Amino acid sequence: MASKQTAPIMNQGQGETSYAHNSSIQNAEQNKMKSLIEAVVVELCSNTGTLQPGKMVIVDLGCSTGPNALALVSIAVEAIHAHCLQFQQPSPEVSVLLNDLPENDFNTVVKSLVTLRQSNDPVVVTGITPGSFYERLFTSESVHLVCSSNSLHWLSKAPEDLKTNLIPAYDIDEHSRHERLPIVLEAYAKQYRKDFTLFLKLRAKELVSGGRMIISLLGRRSDIIATKFPFLPEIVAQILCVMVSEVHFNTFFSSMHL
């Protein structure tokens, strides 16, 4: 029995199959966060205590590559400038930091970060923070705004219980799959609780007092029973099914929780 752990790395570059050219659905989700980000920026800019001494650090966790990498932070930067212009307030100096796993295609991202710097006046400095958002990424009490879209359904790893007991998330045998569904569901939920709690603890250390966090992630209502795969939308499940049969895997683990 062959099995494989999936790595959540998006396709690099600008080609036809790149994430940069295949992320419009995710971008639509990001656009839904626009008004929230704008509202939070107004709160942050109005609270001089939080902003002292006139600096703001904005981060995107799981930025990936392509236009979406900059979408959320761009909204925030534009909102800061619009607010400060409207109220004749001096703009804070802004530091924008983009995070993803080290294997992410940061080359394309870096080039677009330069555009963000050039198109904004006053000071906007930018940087990359490679690493897992399940680890410390920033110094204590240094971040004012954390944004993240379409990323936090990725777990730190596939559930250990399933791997040790050789229970795959997907099993080609339908009977085994149905029989193990409750175990698989509980294992993913348990891992998610553990990971998300850790994520919150880490960010709590990194955020300044009064800092804000805006997160959007995929999910489903717990009262809606999942069909073939408990944690994947049907379309992804079908694609994985074909891939699995083509490469002759009959089981796989995934680090995605839905």
Ligand SMILES: C[S@@+](CC[C@H](N)C(=O)[O-])C[C@H]1O[C@@H](n2cnc3c(N)ncnc32)[C@H](O)[C@@H]1O
């Ligand atoms: C579907 S993409 C979302 C990208 C972008 N935020 C968007 O909304 O289009 C998910 C991203 O999360 C990143 N990711 C997954 N697990 C991560 C982790 N533990 N730490 C940092 N980034 C992670 C992946 O590498 C990937 O680039």
